[in-house]
Amino acid sequence: MEKRDIMDKLKIAVIGCGSRGQLFGNYIVKDERTEFFAVADTSEKALEQAKEYYGLNDSQLYRSADEFFARGKICDAVFICTQDKDHKDHAIKAMELGYDVCLEKPVAPTMADCEEILKVQKSTGRKVMVCHELRYSHFYHKIKKLIMEGAIGEVVNMSQTENVGYWHDAHSYVRGAWRNESQSSPMILAKCCHDLDIIFWLIGKKCKSVSSYGSLYLFKRENAPEGSADYCCDCNEETKKKCPYDAYKIYGDVYKTYNPILGNAAEVRVGRAELLDRLLSAKPNQFGRCVYACDNDVVDHQVVNMLFEGGVTAQLTMTAFSKNYHRCLKIHGTMGEIEGDMEQNVIHVKPYLTDDYDIDLNATNVDFGVHGGGDRLLFEDFVDCVTVNSSSITRTTLEDSLESHRMCFCAEESRKNGGSAVKITE
Numbered sequence: 001m002e003k004r005d006i007m008d009k010l011k012i013a014v015i016g017c018g019s020r021g022q023l024f025g026n027y028i029v030k031d032e033r034t035e036f037f038a039v040a041d042t043s044e045k046a047l048e049q050a051k052e053y054y055g056l057n058d059s060q061l062y063r064s065a066d067e068f069f070a071r072g073k074i075c076d077a078v079f080i081c082t083q084d085k086d087h088k089d090h091a092i093k094a095m096e097l098g099y100d101v102c103l104e105k106p107v108a109p110t111m112a113d114c115e116e117i118l119k120v121q122k123s124t125g126r127k128v129m130v131c132h133e134l135r136y137s138h139f140y141h142k143i144k145k146l147i148m149e150g151a152i153g154e155v156v157n158m159s160q161t162e163n164v165g166y167w168h169d170a171h172s173y174v175r176g177a178w179r180n181e182s183q184s185s186p187m188i189l190a191k192c193c194h195d196l197d198i199i200f201w202l203i204g205k206k207c208k209s210v211s212s213y214g215s216l217y218l219f220k221r222e223n224a225p226e227g228s229a230d231y232c233c234d235c236n237e238e239t240k241k242k243c244p245y246d247a248y249k250i251y252g253d254v255y256k257t258y259n260p261i262l263g264n265a266a267e268v269r270v271g272r273a274e275l276l277d278r279l280l281s282a283k284p285n286q287f288g289r290c291v292y293a294c295d296n297d298v299v300d301h302q303v304v305n306m307l308f309e310g311g312v313t314a315q316l317t318m319t320a321f322s323k324n325y326h327r328c329l330k331i332h333g334t335m336g337e338i339e340g341d342m343e344q345n346v347i348h349v350k351p352y353l354t355d356d357y358d359i360d361l362n363a364t365n366v367d368f369g370v371h372g373g374g375d376r377l378l379f380e381d382f383v384d385c386v387t388v389n390s391s392s393i394t395r396t397t398l399e400d401s402l403e404s405h406r407m408c409f410c411a412e413e414s415r416k417n418g419g420s421a422v423k424i425t426e
Contacts, residue, residue, distance in 0.1 A: 011075035013038040016082035037075040040068040130401035137372030153335030165325030179296035187298035197404035212411040214302025224292035
């Protein structure tokens with residue numbers, strides 16, 4: 001491993017400049033230890049925005065990952081924020097060229113691809129972190145600390161709920177990039193590898209077997225309301241009034257200042273309604289489609305039951321049918337319970353021998369930001385990990401991440417086979 005001068009800035013490239021790439025780009029330019037060295041994306045709009053937002057010049061813009069990698073190793077590290085199916089090729093190429101890698105989740109859409117990435121990581125010796133930022137969130141980090149301190153004795157059972165939000169599910173998993181398994185990943189992997197990773201991390205033991213049930217319940221053509229059209233712009237007004245998934249409602253009201261189809265962090269401004277109408281009335285238009293007339297096939301609800309070493313059990317519920325987008329959990333221990341809601345950032349601790357008490361993280365004046373502050377802290381961890389030449393300080397290693405991915409793939413196998421239990425083997 002080459003040694004770095006402590007005064008040198010860590011030069012970072014971002015491969016894929018969608019919402020996640022932009023988020024990390026913001027951290028790069030604000031951190032005095034790092035330099036935004038290059039960006040690669042197939043979208044000219046994304047490149048022009050990156051040039052403007054981050055003060056880049058034309059020589060720092062690459063129109064594909066392949067174009068960037070063709071230059072060889074020109075900086076220190078890369079953030080890979082491309083689509084799921086591209087992760088394997090991009091991560092392996094980066095490591096083979098000598099880059100340290102921060103890799104967006106999921107690692108890859110198949111277990112074989114995940115294991116190939118791990119094999120290359122071990123052979124090259126490069127540092128690879130996976131964006132399981134929940135481990136870094138103030139909420140889950142505090143719960144982990146409580147468990148390790150013995151606040152509720154030994155963990156016996158844990159229940160986690162991933163409330164996706166009806167509007168978020170409609171955008172990302174019905175109309176959006178993760179709507180179709182063959183084009184992206186199973187939803188349990190794309191959305192819930194976070195949740196299975198945090199369950200694994202909090203319990204601190206390996207999962208032995210899983211069983212799972214779930215299906216695509218609502219978002220299919222036979223459930224379309226009478227009188228609905230294939231595009232929201234053609235739907236009659238009475239039907240639109242009764243539909244919470246109407247694209248004009250979701251992108252005009254729910255998303256408000258953050259609107260994926262209008263651009264990144266689009267501000268409410270004069271002319272926004274006209275722009276929205278123009279975008280949604282254009283055909284073909286992925287985000288203006290009726291949610292009952294899309295080519296989606298991923299589930300909209302799923303439950304996973306898990307058996308861990310030592311007889312510890314856990315359950316995960318993922319549902320599209322929630323008003324808010326948030327996670328909540330309950331942990332049962334031999335000496336007490338822990339309950340919490342990440343949206344509220346309040347943890348309820350209920351020991352058996354002493355009085356209950358609450359930990360209000362809102363009173364700590366910490367920066368919650370995206371994923372409860374997890375994204376920023378993960379970024380800082382990655383920079384620390386690379387600059388001090390030590391992988392021992394990171395909270396989310398590639399090898400650890402593959403544990404949750406095995407759980408995801410086995411859960412999907414179980415779901416597709418009527419809920420039969422699947423043993424997890426390495």
